[in-house]
Amino acid sequence: MKAFAELLERLVYTRSRNAKLKLIADYLVETPDPDRGWALAALTGELDFRSVKPGLIKALVEERVDPVLFRMSRNFVGDMAETVSLIWEPLPGAEPEMRDVRLAEVVERLQALSRTDAPAVMTAYLDQMTPTERFALIKLATGALRIGVSARLAKTAFAQAFDLDTDDVEEVWHGIDAPYPTLFAWGEGRISQPTHEDIPVFRPFMLAHPLEDGRVDLADYVAEWKWDGIRVQLNHVRGETKLFSRTGDDVTGSFPDVAEAFTEHGVIDGELLVQGDVQGGKAASFNALQQRLGRKTVSKKMLKEAPAFVRVYDILFDGAEDLRALPWHERRQRLEAFVDRLPADRFDLSEVVDADHFDHLAEIREGTRSAAIEGLMLKRRNSPYVAGRKTGLWYKWKRDPLLADCVMMYAQRGSGRRSSYYSDYTFGCWTEDGELLPVGKAYSGITDEELRMLDKFVRQNSVARFGPVREVEKTMVLEIAFDSIHASKRHKSGVAMRFPRIHRIRTDKPAAEADRIEALERLIS
Structure with missing residues (x-):
């Protein structure tokens, strides 16, 4: 687990694509089976632990740390795994173990966990691990790595590690299950390449x-x-x-x-x-x-x-x-x-x-x-x-997108480099009775300058808070572009937009003149 944790930490702080490729390739060459296979599965998003979700981690840390302090720290840091790894307070006498727990041991235990046993097992791991290992554990368990490594980049690193063609790796990848013993055997020349005659493999589109x-x-x-x-x-x-x-x-x-x-x-x-x-x-x-x-x-x-x-x-x-x-x-x-x-x-x-x-x-x-x-x-x-x-x-x-003028209703902080800004906006349109109902949510389509302007608006015009969400004065009109609109029983407004994004900020338009829901309903096809 220590080697995997060090790999993730170094990947987080490495900007160069070539440097990331070398870090992953070196790890795959130097690490024994099945640890390297499980690491590769984690990097490519192939692992899913049903018993461990972000909500569980949040509940565990709030039992150890003041919830308000945790939320403020989370908002400042912008990443839950990093926040928990640093703020976690082990119980007295619970020192990090000297034994390096193997990644394979952790993965296999998490795969077998029931929802009932998950809190105790995750607590024990968090108590016994160093901050770097805690960070890796949480990233691994929740599946939200977000370390600047795509599945394609990880596969490219595998190909470079064993001097293979990346497209050849892509073709056989999805016919082989993690921790990929056949894949590594092929990479090391111990067997010939698996072919389409043996298994239904993926071909790049x-x-x-x-x-x-x-x-x-x-x-x-x-x-x-x-x-x-x-x-x-x-x-x-x-x-x-x-x-x-x-x-x-x-x-x-x-x-x-x-x-x-x-x-x-x-x-x-x-x-x-x-x-x-x-x-x-x-x-x-x-x-x-x-x-x-x-x-x-x-x-x-x-x-x-x-x-x-x-x-x-x-x-x-x-x-x-x-x-x-x-x-x-x-x-x-x-x-x-x-x-x-x-x-x-x-x-x-x-x-x-x-x-x-x-x-x-x-x-x-x-x-x-x-x-x-x-x-x-x-x-x-x-x-x-x-x-x-x-x-x-x-x-x-x-086709050219459809457009609608909507009113910003709620805002929430983003993630990654946008974690310090209110960058995710819920917007709505008016009913015939003058009620504003949500019709969609968007975070893309604006420049950095426009993001700062909207963030300032949210901070200066908040009227209520619901956890991480702020309700704002209903005065900001956003022109929303979307591909299509559908009837939806899950939304109070009765409609749901497909691929909504911010097209323009309409500071020139009064909120009362934004579109009505009945206008959106006419676009349903």
């Missing part, structure tokens, strides 16, 4: 550049709708099916209805959606899909009320045949034949949008306001399927 103030020739490009779901890759081999998200996360457990329906040997790329009855197809809005995201298990009721399906975009493998080097138009022919073999209630083919010329396509794009459609995808007809974003091959052409 082909991504698109935004189309910014440009045009394309429709003789060279084809247009498809850009659906508002989550991008998934389905892989079936040797009787096993896996669903991977765009980041390579295994989401099979959240969508067993789709996984069970995909039994054709091959790999396809598409958009995961929930069935509905809206314009543009049978796809419901993202709000419907969101009810199923992140769930380890899905109830029969949810499977019935929100059945999932995949709108298929592309094909990577047909059986064992790798089709990625073929041009798009040839892959499309193979894809059409492949989709015909799949159950129609769980899979359909992405529609090609017909347009006479680019201006005609622009009219079609602006004229479609389905809640399930984000815009258009433009794909070069002769493009191979290549990992990442390659200039000139695929473009995404999103």
Whole structure:
């Protein structure tokens, strides 16, 4: 545990990407199994301890330290793990153990913990560890590392440590479970590389550049709708099916209805959606899909009320045949034949949008306001399927955002470098009776100067406090940009925005002239 704690501490204070890569690579080479595997799983966000959540840590520290002092310290420091690691007061006689507890021992114990036993076990660990080890323990247990290391960077460090290609590592990564003994055996040359013939492995997605103030020739490009779901890759081999998200996360457990329906040997790329009855197809809005995201298990009721399906975009493998080097138009022919073999209630083919010329396509794009459609995808007809974003091959052409003038109601401090500012804002619109109800929350879209201005407004115009949240005078109007809006039973206003962000600060507009909820309801599609 000591070595892992020192690694996290050094990563926190290291700014250089190359230096971070070397720190992780050196650790992976020097540390024995399975500790290095569990460390890699922590860095890539693959660990989840159900019995230990931030609320538990907060409750434990408030039993040892004055709650007001802890909250003030937390607000000043900006990171709960760092605050607890420094402010924790061990019981008299509870000195840090001389024995270095292995990371694997800690992980395995946390995995086996019940909610009943978790408080006592975490308390004992916190009493026996040094501040540096406490910091690492809390980061590990809660899964909120926030140390400037992405999953991609950690995988790149692994590849550098063992002189492997990062894309090759990405391909086999999600077919191997932590603590990755097969992965390290391959890295050290003790076995050959695992292949798609053995396990349903993840392949990096082909991504698109935004189309910014440009045009394309429709003789060279084809247009498809850009659906508002989550991008998934389905892989079936040797009787096993896996669903991977765009980041390579295994989401099979959240969508067993789709996984069970995909039994054709091959790999396809598409958009995961929930069935509905809206314009543009049978796809419901993202709000419907969101009810199923992140769930380890899905109830029969949810499977019935929100059945999932995949709108298929592309094909990577047909059986064992790798089709990625073929041009798009040839892959499309193979894809059409492949989709015909799949159950129609769980899979359909992405529609090609017909347009006479680019201006005609622009009219079609602006004229479609389905809640399930984000815009258009433009794909070069002769493009191979290549990992990442390659200039000139695929473009995404999103619709212009919707706009609404809303009134700031509440504010909360941010995290990281924004922890000293009130940077997260809840805003609302008026009812017919003159009541202001929340319709969304946003923290992005403003400059540092605008952030300081809004922070000053919050501090000078607070009227009440609710824990970390401040209620403010209802005088600040924010112009909010959002992609779409949906009916929502979970919100008192009855509506929920999709991807809200601050577009402008309307100091010129009186709060009474902000938009009404009925205006937002008319935008629901």
